[in-house]
Amino acid sequence: MNRLRTLESFGQSAWLDFLSRSFIHDGGLARLIRDDGISGITSNPSIFEKAIDRSDEYDEQIRELLGGGMREPREVFRALAVRDIQNGADLLAPVYRATKGADGFVSHEVSPDLANDTEGTIREARQLWKLIGRPNAMIKVPATAAGLPAIRQLTSEGLNINITLLFSREMYQQVADAFLAGLERCTTDIASIASVASFFVSRIDTKADKAIGEKLPGADGGMRETLENLRGKIAIANAKLAYSMYKDIFSGPRWARLKARGARPQRLLWASTSTKNKAYSDVLYVDSLIGPDTVNTLPRETIEAYLDHGSPAARLEQGVEDARAQLAALENCGISLQHITDALTVEGVDAFAESANKLYSALKGKIAAFSASPRKQMSPGS
Numbered sequence: 036m037n038r039l040r041t042l043e044s045f046g047q048s049a050w051l052d053f054l055s056r057s058f059i060h061d062g063g064l065a066r067l068i069r070d071d072g073i074s075g076i077t078s079n080p081s082i083f084e085k086a087i088d089r090s091d092e093y094d095e096q097i098r099e100l101l102g103g104g105m106r107e108p109r110e111v112f113r114a115l116a117v118r119d120i121q122n123g124a125d126l127l128a129p130v131y132r133a134t135k136g137a138d139g140f141v142s143h144e145v146s147p148d149l150a151n152d153t154e155g156t157i158r159e160a161r162q163l164w165k166l167i168g169r170p171n172a173m174i175k176v177p178a179t180a181a182g183l184p185a186i187r188q189l190t191s192e193g194l195n196i197n198i199t200l201l202f203s204r205e206m207y208q209q210v211a212d213a214f215l216a217g218l219e220r221c222t223t224d225i226a227s228i229a230s231v232a233s234f235f236v237s238r239i240d241t242k243a244d245k246a247i248g249e250k251l252p253g254a255d256g257g258m259r260e261t262l263e264n265l266r267g268k269i270a271i272a273n274a275k276l277a278y279s280m281y282k283d284i285f286s287g288p289r290w291a292r293l294k295a296r297g298a299r300p301q302r303l304l305w306a307s308t309s310t311k312n313k314a315y316s317d318v319l320y321v322d323s324l325i326g327p328d329t330v331n332t333l334p335r336e337t338i339e340a341y342l343d344h345g346s347p348a349a350r351l352e353q354g355v356e357d358a359r360a361q362l363a364a365l366e367n368c369g370i371s372l373q374h375i376t377d378a379l380t381v382e383g384v385d386a387f388a389e390s391a392n393k394l395y396s397a398l399k400g401k402i403a404a405f406s407a408s409p410r411k412q413m414s415p416g417s
Contacts, residue, residue, distance in 0.1 A: 038345040039338065040072040045349050046327030048138050050075035052306070052334045055086035056093060059122050071342065074130045076123050076141040077197070077233075077306070077332045079175070080391040083116055088397040094405075097398070101405055108398040109146070116143060117166050124169040131171040136227060137299065142197040143167065144175035147387035150200075156185040164194050170227070173197040177384060178206050178232075183213045190217025195229045199306070200383040202235055203376035204277050211284045214301045218293050226297030231304040231330055234277055236320045238379055239270035239372075241311050246370045254368075261364055267315050269365060271323045272358035273372065278303060278326060278351055304330040309337045318345045326351025 039049050051064070051073050058064050067073040087093050093115050100111050123141040131139030143163060149155040160174045174194055176182045178201040189196055190213070198210050210232050218225050247262045254262055284290070285300040308320040308331055316322070317340045321331055326349060333341065365372060 037071060038341055038347055041347040042325060042331070043072060045325045045347065046329070047325050048074045048302075048330045049338075050077055050140075050304070050330055050332040051338070052077050052308075052332040053082060054078045054119055054123055054141075055082075055090075056119055056122075057086075057090065059119065059126070060092075064123065065126055067338070068126060068130065071338065073338075074134075074138040075127065075330065075332070077175075077304075078116070078120070078142060079144050079199070080147055080387045080394065083112070083119075084390040084394040084397075087112070087115060088394055094401070097401055098405055101402060106402060106406075108395040108402065111398050111402065112394060113163075113166070117163070120167050120172060121169060124167070124171050127171055128169075136170070136229060139171050140173045140195065140197075140229065140231075141169075141171065142173040142175050142199075144199065144387070145177075147177070147384055147391050150177045150179050150384040150388075151181045153181045153184050156182060157188055160185065160189050160194060160196075161192070171195075173229070173231070175199045175233075177380075178202075178210050179380065179384065183209055186210065186213040187217045187220070190214055190228060190230065191220035193221060193223050193225075193228055197231050197233055197304070199233045200235065200380055200387075201233055202239060202379045202383075203373060204273065204280060205373070206376070206380075207232060207234065207277055207280060208284075211281075211301060215284075215289060215293065218296075218298050224297065225293065226299070229299055230301040232301055233304040233306040233332070234274055235307040235379070235383070236270045236274055236305050236324070237307045237309060237311050238383075239273055239375065240267055240315075242375045242379060243269040243365070243370065243372070244312065246375065247368075250368060250370065258368055262368055265361060265365055265368075267312065267319070268361050269372065270320070272361045274303075274305065274324055275351060275355050275358040276362065278329070279355055281328075300328060302328050302330055304332060306332050308332065309334050322346050322348070322350065324351050325349055 042049050054076050100114055105111055120141050120143045127139040145156050145159045156176055163174055175197045176185050178198050186196055214230055244266050247266055251262055281303050305324050310317045310319050321341050
């Protein structure tokens with residue numbers, strides 16, 4: 036039994052949270068698609084920073100770009116990333132065709148420094164969509180206040196949007212509303228539009244567990260027991276209630292009208308699913324969140340762990356009332372989940388911006404070195 040492929044029988048797609056040129060060229064990505072049922076790819080600035088800065092696999096194209104007169108690090112990065120996204124999309128094209136456009140997507144992110152710039156996000160998303168030129172591309176837009184009108188506008192133009200850095204259920208409601216409003220405004224065929232709302236999971240437990248640890252020293256016996264029992268539970272509880280919201284949102288008269296026009300629902304995607312706390316199962320955020328019309332995007336190490344000892348079963352819709360009680364108990368203990376998710380959004384944007392800036396700096400160094408000595412070969416990581 037291939038445990039990863041078994042997720043398909045529960046209505047869940049498994050995507051890969053990783054992309055690099057060497058992984059495409061050595062056949063590793065094709066094998067995951069063929070053998071393990073990987074049906075999509077997500078990327079982000081951190082992934083590209085590691086791939087481009089710490090290897091020489093992009094140096095040949097960098098030299099070509101310099102030969103064509105390109106010098107600005109952001110433009111160079113865009114060209115490098117677009118080629119990888121195109122190649123990944125081409126490998127997934129058979130999945131896209133076989134599922135009639137329901138799956139087989141590759142996501143690429145707008146620049147993180149545009150997270151609070153609506154017009155800048157819209158402008159860059161349009162540029163990326165045109166440059167990539169693949170129907171199975173998705174453009175990632177962050178779930179910020181400025182991102183919401185961008186989601187609405189870009190969806191109305193027929194772009195596939197992956198809403199990223201989504202932590203709170205309150206923001207999810209707004210994200211889903213923006214998606215529906217975009218579909219309602221779209222004057223072209225909405226049947227070709229796909230979208231996912233990427234709910235980040237493990238980071239919530241990391242921050243909630245820290246807050247619980249800070250509360251424990253001053254807690255009485257009853258509260259101490261409650262707090263201890265909430266460790267490692269908050270992220271999954273939050274996700275389960277988000278899925279309940281999803282089922283409510285994508286039903287009823289408003290959705291029925293869009294569905295009649297051929298619209299597809301905006302699936303929930305579970306992101307940040309590698310386990311950060313070694314005391315928890317390394318497949319916790321896969322096994323616990325299996326359910327219909329969802330996606331789980333996994334880094335390679337989590338894929339390997341799941342293939343080895345995952346336990347696929349439909350658990351997403353189980354224990355929903357327990358989840359509601361756990362989140363209420365957290366609030367009753369004086370820990371605000373809203374404060375946690377607000378902080379995580381800011382930290383997520385900052386972390387991606389830091390990775391992007393590190394990447395631009397590394398590219399600036401390579402550009403300078405290659406320009407000064409065109410024949411010099413750069414060593415990996417230089």
